[in-house]
Each structure stands twice: as structure tokens, then as C-alpha cells.
Amino acid sequence: MEHPSKSKLPPKELLPLRVKIDEIYHQILDLLRQRNEVVTQVASIKQRTGFGIRDFVREKDLLEDRGNRAEQIGLRSEVIESLFRVILWASRDRQASLGAESPQETASKTVAIIGGNGGMGKVMTRLFSEAQNNIIVSDLDTTITNVEAASQADVIVIAVPIEQTIEVIQEIGPHCKSGSLLMDVTSTKSAPVEAMCNYSKGTSVIGTHPLFGPSVHSLQGQRIALVCERDEHGWDAWLTTILHGRGFSILHTSSKNHDKAMSVVQVLTHQATEVLGRTIQKLGVDIHETLEFTSPIYLIDLLMAARHFAQSADLYASIQMNNPETEHVLNTLRDAGEELREIVLSQDRTRFTELFAEVHKHFGNFSEQALEQSSFLIDRLVERG
DSSP states (O other): OOOHHHHSOOOGGGHHHHHHHHHHHHHHHHHHHHHHHHHHHHHHHHHHHTOOSOOHHHHHHHHHHHHHHHHHTTOOHHHHHHHHHHHHHHHHHHHHHTTTTSOTTOOOOEEEEETTTSHHHHHHHHHHHHTTOEEEEEOTTOSSOHHHHHHHOSEEEEOSOHHHHHHHHHHHGGGSOTTOEEEEOOSOOHHHHHHHHHHOSSOEEEEEEESSOTTOSOOTTOEEEEEEEEOSSSHHHHHHHHHHHTTOEEEEOOHHHHHHHHIIIIIIHHHHHHHHHHHHHHTTOOHHHHHTTOOHHHHHHHHHHHHHHTSOHHHHHHHHHSOTTHHHHHHHHHHHHHHHHHHHHTTOHHHHHHHHHHHHHHHTTHHHHHHHHHHHHHHHHHHTO
């Protein structure tokens, strides 16, 4: 049966109310525009005074006040809190894009982006250009070569596919200026960092891994891992200042610790998603039919699986095939799958309950945090229909 809202025209008496609602929306948009103008002034003051973009005390007080006011006038405080969290996020993003946390005295450098026309290359171009640096881009379709770009630059960023990274390092490493910074953005760190140290002389070497994809809507609050392997020229402080100024959350780590963590964060989760997607495909599941019966959790899993397979197979293959911990992680995943399969097929509820308790104990207090945050995500997903 067709839904009534899809088969009938709206009642006539509803039309003037919709006009009033649209007028209110226009007023809200204009107020947000005015707020945006004030945020521009705020960013200028913060840059001049060195006051940070995010003020957690101010945000806490603001959200509490808005929630209380909402309750007093008959609005749901949790809905108003969600609304203002988005507004605050947008404010922080604008302040960061205006350089609110970038010191005015930061010296401009010449930055070469090798692979600058690719997804992450464009992100790096945007990042360093917003920080008032001069940008040189080399790629397969540019007239300038990788070597020419690297030899002219103070900072060289290698943003090519993982499987090409070592080859490009070997190509440009000997041509980097003494005292320059050589860095990469690949999702594994041990091999690229070692290669950058071996094939360049007199340069600082910092391996980076942006823990997000190039399709993100904002850099504000994104995490990035830094492996400062060799720095005799103060480049770590320079890079950290730029990243912090753009709103990044920075994690300094080692190549070994990074790759071990990524074997779980990327290899394990990507493989589990691929197993789910492959199983759905092999079962011949009618996706649209299952959506008629969907729960929020199934929808989240399905969205992530579909999103995964809509992206680059080469990227995910490289991530999983280049991590030194891959075999150990995937063997453990296989063993865990076999263990659960045996428990379920044998209908061993006692062992199933014991396994649940063991895993819950391992997650510890994070379980309660996960319940709260996942409930928030589910609510937002349900709201979008």
C-alpha cells in the first residue's frame, strides 16, 4: 500500500503554515550568517592573541545553558544539544580555515606535493596552501617532474599510492635539498620511513598518516599520526604548528607502534567488512528487500560495507597487503570466526555466554561509552530516514 503522504496533495490549510515555517527557516539562516561574520572576528582575535580555537569550558557551559533554556520553553534538550554541537563544530572549522591557531609569524615555505592531483594530494595541497605556503604540484599529468619539484622545495610531501611510494622515494630522495623536510602520507610507516632515511641525505624525515580519507567534509578534529624519525632542522615543530592550527589531533608515535595499531584499525576492520560484503553477495541477498526489515545496527553495517566496496580496490588491497602484521591479524580473525561458528552450530549457550563475558571484560569501561555514543549515531541515522 502506498504511503498516504505520497499519494495525496497536502491539505490547503497546511500551505500557509508551511510558508510561515519557511520564513522562520530564512530567519535562522540569516542569524547563522550573522554568527559566521562574528566568528571571522573571533578568529582574527584568537590568531593575534594565541588563544586556542576550542574552549571546552565555554562549550560545556554553552550546551548546558541551551539545554536548560530549551526545557524551559518546551523543547527537548537533547535535540537542541545536537543542533548546537553542529553549530559549534562548524564554527571551529571556520576558525581553523581562517588560521585562528596559526601564528602570524610562521614563515612561508615552498612545498612540493608529489602526487598532488590525487585524492590525498589535494588534501595536502589545501592544508599547506591555507597555511600561506607556496605550492608546487607534480603528478602524471603535470609538466614539472617529480625530481624538478623536489629539488626546488623546502618541504617535499609524497602523496602517491602505497605501492608506488618506495619507488618515488628512491627517485626523488637524492635530489632533495640539504636541510629540507621529506615526508609521506601512506598508511604504513616502517618501509617508507626507512626508505626516506636511506635515500635522502641531510634532510629531516617525518612519516605521516592522515587517519581519514580524502572525501572528508572537514579537516577539523581529524587525527594524524606523525613519526619523527630524523629532525635536525626543527621541522617537527613547524609541521605540528600547521597541523594544530588547522584543527588536527596529532599523535606522535613510532613506525613499529603505528603499523601494529593499523593492523587492527585498518587491516582487521577492512577484512571483516569485506567478509560481510562477500557473504551478502554469495548469499544472493536482495539488499532492498532486507532494508524493509532493517534494524539501525544492520543499516549501519550495510552502509559501511556498501561504502567500502564503492571505493578503490587498489587502496584497500595495498593497505592490507603491505602491513607487516597482516598475517598474524588475519589468522587470528579466521580462528575467532571458526570458534564462534563451532559454538553457534553446536548450540553451546554456556560457551557463548562465557565468550561474551570474556570480550566484554576486555573492552572494560569502553563498553558503556560505546553504548552512549552508538545510541547517538543510531538516533541521527533514524532521523535521516
